[in-house]
Amino acid sequence: MSEPASAALLARMMELHPSEIELSLDRTWRLLDALGNPQDKLPPVIHIAGTNGKGSTLAMIRAGLEAAGQRVHAYTSPHLVRFHERILLAGEEISEPALCALLERVLEANAGQSVTFFEATTCAAFAAFADTPADALLLEVGMGGRMDTTNVVETPRLTVITPVALDHQSFLGDTVPEIAGEKAGILKRRVPCIVARQQEAALEVIEARADRLGAPILAHGQHWHSWEERGRLVFQDETGLLDLPLPALSGPHQINNAGTALAALRELGLSEPACEAAVTQVRWSARMQRLTVGPLKVAAPEAEFWLDGGHNAHAAEAIAATLRTLPARPTHLVFALLNNRDPQSYLAPLSDLADSVTAVPIPDEPSAADPSALAEAARALGLPALEAPDVARAVSDIVQSQPQARILICGSLYQAGAVLRENG
The missing domain is CATH 3.40.1190.10 (Mur-like, catalytic domain)
Incomplete structure (x- = not known):
């Protein structure tokens, strides 16, 4: 197009x-x-x-x-x-x-x-x-x-x-x-x-x-x-x-x-x-938004998908509070961030709720943080961390071992926008 x-x-x-x-x-x-x-x-x-x-x-x-x-x-x-x-x-x-x-x-x-x-x-x-x-x-x-x-x-x-x-x-x-x-x-x-x-x-x-x-x-x-x-x-x-x-x-x-x-x-x-x-009647995208349609859901129909564009520690605390209200389920983060953000301060409120972190780049965003740096920050908090080239691959890797995982795509509004373009 x-x-x-x-x-x-x-x-x-x-x-x-x-x-x-x-x-x-x-x-x-x-x-x-x-x-x-x-x-x-x-x-x-x-x-x-x-x-x-x-x-x-x-x-x-x-x-x-x-x-x-x-x-x-x-x-x-x-x-x-x-x-x-x-x-x-x-x-x-x-x-x-x-x-x-x-x-x-x-x-x-x-x-x-x-x-x-x-x-x-x-x-x-x-x-x-x-x-x-x-x-x-x-x-x-x-x-x-x-x-x-x-x-x-x-x-x-x-x-x-x-x-x-x-x-x-x-x-x-x-x-x-x-x-x-x-x-x-x-x-x-x-x-x-x-x-x-x-x-x-x-x-x-x-x-x-x-x-x-x-x-x-x-x-x-x-x-x-x-x-x-x-x-x-x-x-x-x-x-x-x-x-x-x-x-x-x-x-x-x-x-x-x-x-x-x-x-x-x-x-x-x-x-x-x-x-x-x-x-x-309020509607506002990418704020703990449940994704129920789109290619990600088709590829992993048993998984539960959430999307949030918050990018700082205060936003992560709000996400953590929301996750604590949900029924227990293995929770995996697909994580992206701009390079002027502190990944550890963002991940810290989520560290006792997440089973793993998969760090990904943000498509077409030159200011995106290197996934290797994000993964290293997650490991410093005791979180198992991997890297993937994109969100779709991250999701595929997660559901191979846990098809019914709760998957939260988080850390960046730019990443959220990219996900919504494909899955909105």
Whole structure:
């Protein structure tokens, strides 16, 4: 199948700046000005930052808003299968013709000047959102918050900070308080902020910035609570109590993400039916996603397949908590990671749950970690570890000895995207 025309335009954008990541807003402001400042013409914005849970929380808020009859834009990154996933216009992925026209418009406005890929594509998304009517825009931070390209909306309707943990230390800081300070950079004067369950050190930083800005805080443990009770999700805030089904997304950590989303929806004035829809109608790929179709399942019909794109220790802890809720079954990890990640910190929370690790490369990803290094990290934790040239071979090797194995493909959203292209 030939590549869509948008692929060539996206490739041109990749060449406009030599650095993959460079946190600055100067180039963004210049390009937005050349585009007519679309960031000033957006529907009400819900701006979401955090280390983990941003995507799941955004997806639940979206499900609730759409159940209430609202037209919702959404901006997320990275994509799993194709770039179009990043830009949802009134609930639908941007079309190929619309994306091509949009990218050509941005390239022309940029006039060959230096701009990073994320800056250029985010500015393109703002232009699309400004041109298409909607009731709300769910805007996910790319990295950090304070200097993130999305942080150009002067007065969002609401900000949300999901759990903060160590990640991207080379850009955001070496400690949780430093990283929390970057995330809290999305807070705006007098704009309410929903704060998920946090480490105390992170919460103190967020509260201090909110106090300086006069931004009302609605924080987990103070203003709202969420928990599981008798197979139900219970949410309570100052308005009252909600008794809801458990989230459609798997894992105990989704109770916390659901609470954050529900707190946001309550702040936005949504009804109980919309809140219930937020947790029951949500869909979000590669977050402890059960794979039940596709070539992998055909090749190993007795195996149980799970897919997760989380890439840091905090995500691995959530995966481990989910695995502990499942019936006992031999569990084998098919593991890939980018080379700027620490494999031992990721694998440590899973080391007492996994029977083996098979390290694989990430297809077409030059920044993928060497499988031999990943296998060595697993062995250092006492885990039996092998290498395979790809996911299919890893699965084949596992099921030869254990046809009914539980197989978790994990460690990278890029790997998850590749798996979904073949097995989604």
